[in-house]
Amino acid sequence: MLNTDPALFADLGYCLFPDVLDLQETATLRRMLDEALATPLPRHAAAHRRDGSSLDRPGYVGEPHARDLRWLDICRHPRVLDAVAAALGPNLILVFSSVFIKLPQDPTQVAWHQDNTYWPSVHGTDVVTLWLAIDDADVQNAAMQIIPGSHRGHEDLEMIPSGANQTLGSKVATTPEQEARAVTLAMRAGSLSLHDSYILHGSGANQSDRRRAGYTIRYCSTDTAWVDVEKHPIPVFLVRGEAGQRGADYTDLRPHITPTLAIYS
């Protein structure tokens, strides 16, 4: 049985929140993705990665919330933020987002990894990934898998090259015992999961004739975690609560503020 109790998030490292977006909101999100795949989203200055790497590649749309206000709205959606607050508390910054797409019969895999490895500008352990299902996700179309509790101790695990047909260049070596404990985060479109940034997770090949797309949004609690904005490729947005000591580094986008395109310049 998958965990749906946010009170167990700290111990298990993940939690599922069924049906957070309604059918209409989910259909709109799916249309937004179809549009972004047909015509790439704009690259405002704010979406220009300082390391020069590409924002979009096959199976991946990078930082849509820093390129289109409608995607930003999803990251600031009250019910989405309620889910994050249930795990991280009331003071939240939005640090990254991207869409992971697996086309029908797509052989590409996401090897076991910890998210924190990929984010040198993000410091602390109260950091989560929210995975919002744009399409229904299940075992056949490569729903994400996680190993519950593998975040405990918040250790940086050794990375090794991940090999062919992989979305990410590096992976963590896992034991058969760990893999036997993995759970599949199957969910209907409009549902979401949260996972700790140190938990081991990944996804297999899409063995179905159905697409599987998920919108990943990364948040931190300002109580304990912080972002080195000098090294971070996009602006960091305060989306709920208080920013703490580093507030001057973050752009205030709390609920009473209506963002305009100026935040991308």
Ligand SMILES: O=C(O)CCC(=O)C(=O)O
């Ligand atoms: O969507 C996937 O298959 C993997 C996503 C992932 O690994 C992540 O968001 O950290």
